[in-house]
Amino acid sequence: MKKNIPLVKLNNSGVLREKKWLVKGISLEIYREQIVTLIGPNGSGKTTTAKIILKIIEPNEGKVELNTKKIAYVPQKINIDWAIPLRVIDFMNITSKLNVSSIMDNLKLTGVDHLLYKDLINLSGGEFQRVMIARAIAKRPELLILDEPVQGVDFNGEIKLYNLIKNISNNLKCGILLISHDIHFVMSSTDHVLCLNGHVCCSGTPQDVAKNPSYIELFGEQAASSIALYKHNHDHTHNQDGSIKT
């Protein structure tokens, strides 16, 4: 089983632009069936790190070891010019060759199958994100990279999409890199968290990171305590009637 080989491995990578390091000393590994989350403030190099992994940007330092070719990417933003007549059905196939019924199946997963023949430029922000996620899933990737995938999605939709992402990693047995500033999700189903601020501030399981002082410094007390709200403490078990076992 190839499970012990990471899908991707970054070793001490850095990107230099205009004599400034955008990111430096980034090391990470993503395995199959694992969800790795990058969090960090604006400009902390989350997207840059994703682009190094995707080989969009060549790192000036360190190296990238990519052990899969089946990659799907949900970028943060795509601007589509009005001049390009592009319906959802066309967009679904820009890097793949799917028939209509499998396109429909994937759009159903994100709840936007009714938009099949709609023009992409007329979609709302949330609808567009769902189409982008559907397009990425449809590729049946081994490595899925999602850059702030739920931006513009309403609250209920957000929870559904996060559950979907969780299911994708179970069903497709793929590795997922998630860029997020949504700390709640990070806490609920991530296997490994990297907290970035130009470099890796801290990393580990969500519980470890939440307790880390540099994390609290970066995100403030409030973020840290809102994590506590969400963290599911398995330090007790329930009786049949719901009372706590003693």
Add this chain to the structure above:
Amino acid sequence: MRALIAGIGMAIVAGPLGCFVIWRRLAYFGDTLAHSGLLGVTLGFVLNIDLSFSVFVISGIIALLLLVLQKKTKLAGDSLLGLLAHSSLAIGLVIIAILTTIRFDLMGLLLGDILSVSMNDILIIWIGGGILLLVFFFIWKSLFAATISYDLAKAEKMSPEISNYIFTILLAGIIAISIKMIGVLLITGLLLIPPAMSRNFSNSPTKMVIFSIIGGTFSVILGLYCSLYLNTPSGPSIIVAAMMLFILSLFFKKGLNIVN
């Protein structure tokens, strides 16, 4: 008749390439390549080689130079384009002025001249155009993905940089084969106007390409007909016909909106 066969060949190639010129906002880029075409023609005369070939080579060199300069300098894209466009045009004109030994039909070069279309030119347009379309067909998927999002195409292994380079070469190619028919000044019009018209009927990329080809062919037929009977230069006549079709398409679009 010869002009018509040549012109239709040109329109069929210009349609799909023109769609990408519009989609990628390369209008001024096309203009720059076309301007450098004049330099190509003069060098072709000086070195006594086939004009289409020399135009293709010079436009290709200018295009690649541009791609390199874009990475090296901090000058804005449009300034860089203007710099190259007008420099190459000026060099071409200076060389023409120096070459007093050769009689030169400058107007024909700038505006196109159907009378100068020979059997040889038709062959160049149809064979050259066929090759351009074949290559285009081959890179279509990758080029289209790159047009939607370079990052996405790059991440999902569609080699966008290669198709970008090839597309640039293809543009140099269409300019080389159509310079005699339509002239240096108006080639970009042929690339832009039929797709702009076609956008008004199309809801998918493929349809837009098909309607561009049809629109371009109509423009050529109408334009050459006028050119023949009104004795107007062929390039401007074709472009005026294309523009009229574009205006008609606006009304059509309005009608379509009302029906919907």
